[in-house]
Amino acid sequence: MSIHEFFDFEHTLINIVFFAVLFFICWNLENIFGVTTNYKKWKHSAINFWFIIPGGILQGILGYYFLKFILIENSLNYGVIKYNTITQLVVVFIVLDLAYYVYHVIMHKFKKIWRFHAIHHSDTVLNVSTCLREHPVETIIRLGQYMVFSLLIGPAFWIIALHQFIQIASKIIIHSNFRLHDKVDKYLSYLILTPNMHHVHHHYKMPYTDSNYGDLFSIWDRLFGTFTYLPKEDVQFGLDAVNDKQAGNIKDLFTTKIFRNESKP
Ligand SMILES: [Zn+2]
Numbered sequence: 022m023s024i025h026e027f028f029d030f031e032h033t034l035i036n037i038v039f040f041a042v043l044f045f046i047c048w049n050l051e052n053i054f055g056v057t058t059n060y061k062k063w064k065h066s067a068i069n070f071w072f073i074i075p076g077g078i079l080q081g082i083l084g085y086y087f088l089k090f091i092l093i094e095n096s097l098n099y100g101v102i103k104y105n106t107i108t109q110l111v112v113v114f115i116v117l118d119l120a121y122y123v124y125h126v127i128m129h130k131f132k133k134i135w136r137f138h139a140i141h142h143s144d145t146v147l148n149v150s151t152c153l154r155e156h157p158v159e160t161i162i163r164l165g166q167y168m169v170f171s172l173l174i175g176p177a178f179w180i181i182a183l184h185q186f187i188q189i190a191s192k193i194i195i196h197s198n199f200r201l202h203d204k205v206d207k208y209l210s211y212l213i214l215t216p217n218m219h220h221v222h223h224h225y226k227m228p229y230t231d232s233n234y235g236d237l238f239s240i241w242d243r244l245f246g247t248f249t250y251l252p253k254e255d256v257q258f259g260l261d262a263v264n265d266k267q268a269g270n271i272k273d274l275f276t277t278k279i280f281r282n283e284s285k286p
């Protein structure tokens with residue numbers, strides 16, 4: 022199977038199985054190397070699994086139309102598809118990563134949409150299941166911007182599929198409850214987003230909540246001054262206005278009843 026074929030639509034199922042296996046591995050690694058041990062993991066994570074339903078439906082519908090549009094573009098030879106594979110890879114990974122950074126900053130800075138993104142941040146223990154915890158409105162905004170920028174760039178379909186594949190794998194890993202050794206983290210975080218970096222983004226207090234916005238690369242945080250570091254022993258997950266009980270109430274989460282961070286405007 023060639024790399025083109027692997028990231029073909031027919032191989033979506035193989036991709037899903039890969040993510041399920043990666044999820045399972047991270048879930049079990051957390052049990053050995055996890056930083057949070059004093060909590061009931063299954064009970065705590067159960068609520069996050071509910072988000073698979075709206076997330077799966079939206080990804081399926083939007084993904085179907087996205088695929089249609091990008092295949093039409095490809096057949097018309099629109100966009101960077103005219104150039105060689107390396108050029109397409111560089112453009113896709115740089116532009117989509119920067120677009121994600123900007124989108125993430127916007128989700129944090131505007132009160133009306135922060136309330137949706139806050140659902141992701143409200144988890145009081147970060148573990149691999151937190152990567153599923155996304156309000157459906159945010160799923161639409163996130164996928165919407167992703168589709169717009171991808172269609173504007175116009176790369177070969179398989180390059181978008183490759184980008185998404187790496188993006189989802191990274192989301193699973195950075196939300197896991199284990200961290201890299203300080204030295205390894207330090208060097209890796211010059212280029213890519215590490216679990217330690219994203220854990221700081223999930224720290225309950227400002228200014229840490231509003232930092233480390235990156236998706237795959239850490240370069241934008243370094244460039245725009247939003248990179249922060251906090252010793253791993255000091256990181257405490259959640260939001261300062263949300264307690265355990267609220268963070269575990271599915272109705273409150275879907276209706277965005279909890280959305281404030283006391284130290285945020
Ligand atoms: Zn965030």
Ligand SMILES: [Zn+2]
Nearest residue numbers: 141196219223
């Ligand atoms: Zn996160």
